[in-house]
Amino acid sequence: DAGVIQSPRHEVTEMGQEVTLRCKPISGHNSLFWYRQTMMRGLELLIYFNNNVPIDDSGMPEDRFSAKMPNASFSTLKIQPSEPRDSAVYFCASSFVGQGDSDTQYFGPGTRLTVL
Amino acid sequence: AQSVTQLGSHVSVSEGALVLLRCNYSSSVPPYLFWYVQYPNQGLQLLLKYTSAATLVKGINGFEAEFKKSETSFHLTKPSAHMSDAAEYFCAVKGSGTYKYIFGTGTRLKVLA
Numbered sequence A: 001d002a003g004v005i006q007s008p009r010h011e012v013t014e015m016g017q018e019v020t021l022r023c024k025p026i027s028g029h030n031s032l033f034w035y036r037q038t039m040m041r042g043l044e045l046l047i048y049f050n051n052n053v054p055i056d057d058s059g060m061p062e063d064r065f066s067a068k069m070p071n072a073s074f075s076t077l078k079i080q081p082s083e084p085r086d087s088a089v090y091f092c093a094s095s096f097v098g099q100g101d102s103d104t105q106y107f108g109p110g111t112r113l114t115v116l
Numbered sequence B: 001a002q003s004v005t006q007l008g009s010h011v012s013v014s015e016g017a018l019v020l021l022r023c024n025y026s027s028s029v030p031p032y033l034f035w036y037v038q039y040p041n042q043g044l045q046l047l048l049k050y051t052s053a054a055t056l057v058k059g060i061n062g063f064e065a066e067f068k069k070s071e072t073s074f075h076l077t078k079p080s081a082h083m084s085d086a087a088e089y090f091c092a093v094k095g096s097g098t099y100k101y102i103f104g105t106g107t108r109l110k111v112l113a
Helices: none
Strands: A005-007 A010-013 A019-024 A031-038 A042-050 A053-056 A065-071 A074-079 A088-095 A111-115 B002-007 B010-014 B019-027 B031-038 B044-050 B056-058 B064-068 B073-078 B087-095 B107-112
Touching: A005 A088, A010 A019, A019 A088, A019 A111, A031 A074, A042 A065, A042 A074, A053 A065, A074 A088, B002 B087, B010 B019, B019 B031, B019 B087, B019 B107, B031 B064, B031 B073, B044 B056, B044 B064, B044 B073, B073 B087
Parallel strands: A010 A111, B010 B107
Antiparallel strands: A005 A019, A019 A074, A031 A042, A031 A088, A042 A053, A065 A074, A088 A111, B002 B019, B019 B073, B031 B044, B031 B087, B056 B064, B064 B073, B087 B107
């Protein structure tokens, strides 16, 4: 399996621009997570999908952030408008939530976002 | 509720020395515990996980961790450090019946030649 795929790996944009991050989870997984990693705050869960449905978006920082999962093999995280404080590494992770409760999460390589 | 504390944000060891990275957790339900490693500019990779089958868990790259309920600990060890072990290590807890991982703040391991 190719693992979790994220694109782009690096994104540099100017303040006010729209940014879209993409994720392809591992085939057969039914859960998808978006995380943000910064030096100051560590790893933060932004949103969790189960069977393509958003279950918990309490970690989304504000209305400028939105996430979608139109099908089991694709998700996007959009920031509009972007701000310099959004600069971070954004990770997507997937897992199979079902039998055996441990539900190991598998992480993608991340997208490093820089907002100038 | 669950929480994780990793003691020591930076740990340095000599090549060939014992590696010990500390993790303490709290959980109101039976926990699942994980150690992940993150190499520079990469995502998190699972090292090992505790799922109640055995208290001593062996992972990849020679790492192991022991679940000690009485101490609420899940420390990560490796008998002999290698230069390639230099990375950041994250401990995480997930409560049984929940979906959310709670990650520690990470420990950056430096291996000295």
